[in-house]
Amino acid sequence: MIQKHLMLALLWLVVICQAKANDTFCENGFEFRLLRAGDCSSLVVTGYHPIPSVDYSQPLHVPASVTHDGIKYIVERIWHDAFSGLACLQHVIIDDGISIINDNAFARCINLKSVYVPTSVEGVSPSAFAGCYSLSSLVVDTRNEYIDSRDSSNAIIDVDNDELLVACPSTRIPHSVRSIGEMAFINCTTLEELVIPEGVESIGSSAFCNCSSLKSITLPESLKKIGNNAFDRCNSLATIYIPKNVSEIGCMNIFSWCNGLSSIMVDNDNLYYRSRPENDAIVRKSDSALVATCGRTMIGDDISILDGECLYGTVVHSVNIPKTVAKVSGSAFVGCYGIDEITVAPDHPDFISPKGSNALLSKDGKTLLLGCRSTVIPDGVETIGESAFWGRYPNLVLHLPETIMKIDESAFGHCNAVEEVIIPKSVHSIGEGAFSDCVNLAVVQILSPVKTIEKFTFNNCYSLSTVSLPEGVETIGLCAFKNCKNLKHISLPKSVTKVEYWSFENCPAFEKK
Secondary structure (H helix, E strand, O other), rough: OOOHHHHHHHHHHHHHHOOOHEEEEOOOOEEEEEEEOOOEEEEEEEEEEOOOOOOEEEEEEEOEEEEEEEEEEEEEEEEOOOOOOOOOOOOOEEEOOOOOOOOOOOOOOOOEEEEEEEOOOOEEOOOOOOOOOOOOEEEEOOOOOOEEEEEHOOOOOOOOOOEEOOOOOOEEEEEOOOOEEEOOOOOOOOOEEEEOOOOOEEEOOOOOOOOOOOOOOOOOOOEEEOOOOOOOOOOOOOEEEEEOOEEEEEEOOOOOOOOOOOEEOOOOOOEEEEEEHHHHHEOOOOOOOOEEEEEOOOOOOOOEEEEEEOOOOOOOEEEOOOOOOOOOOOHHHHOOOOOOEEOOOOOOOOOOOOOOOEEEEEOOOEEEEEOOOOOOOOOOOEEEEOOOOOOOOOOEEOOOOOOEEEEEEOOOOOOOOOEEEEEOOOOOOOOOOOOOOOOOOOEEEEEOOOOOOOOOOOOOOOOOOEEEOOOOOOOOOOOOOOOOOOOOOEEEOOOEEEOOOOOOOOOOOOOOO
């Protein structure tokens, strides 16, 4: 039920983005924006400006209706980031009639102590109160049919699914809860210890993201599933014990950026996963795949597969691929910025690492699967694999050899050292997000006859100012240049016949010539 209402909230984004400037107004410090649906008019709260004369030690009421220019409007929802970062707020009462509380609505309100949620609210984003580390009272009206805060839990729980959706540092998880939702405890930075009660079967993706003070967490034997990045950035967590009934662990490292984690133990009776003698990782029993790691993890000869993004956010300086490892993807090392050395067992049947290359290559030498900060791309390489250099290419100028024919998805994503990219004529394919989030990339020269600039190729390249596209390019993909805020010089060739949605979103100076 809650997921349904949040999806409806996202659909409203299309409507609100079409609102005109004169459809916004302020009353009593609140900013409102008008929505139109048929013959009815309603509002969303989009912001708030503190008033010097207001005593914020008293509750601030978020109104469910407002009169403006003699017209009374209904307030339907609290919009994204509407109150985020307001240090003045201490107590908030949301008036009955508001139905949706969107992403980060009250995020980082560091002095917010109590929130009252009325019977009318049907959906609350998990991040609505993220970073409110003073929040100690989170109460839902007992008559609400969709959500509750049962057993004085100081949490918001989905009634239909018994899923804990939103938590705060003082949350006590009721025994009736069956799952911890995605991002439920996100940014609860003062939470130090937690016992999850028996009955909980699932922990959602990023459920405890950035709980930086969390030192101890006890998982119940009833637990069956742990989602991606569940304990992301739990820097104070030193040890964790995985109970015997856990049968599913997300494909992204559940301990990403847990820099203090030194011991990972799996119950000996677990049928699906095992820990290693060193207690430094989780390994899937069925195929000896490495699925979750910490800063002490080494790739030993007990490993056959580097699964998903199993080393995501782990501090790694040296990588050695033993003979037992039969499957490696560059995505396994996403977030491993510090790799300086790559070696492969000399008699490996599937991979090679030519002397001096500091790279992992397919046996035929045509695909570079993994690169690092000291890689020299060997002669004969034709493909730069998926996420191969993610965050690790060290040079100011990326000038690829003339033998390169294909650059795979995210191959050079997050390579912040790169300021100029020259793509040679030999390249016929550039994958999605190949250079996404290269924040210092300023100049791109594409000399090759690629037909499509794939979606997200240069997304979030904030410094990008000059792009040279060759004749022959036909399509500019979805969000291909999104957030390239400094893009000033780009000329689309006559061959371009399709520019997809948001290709140049937030590119103020873009001009189609």
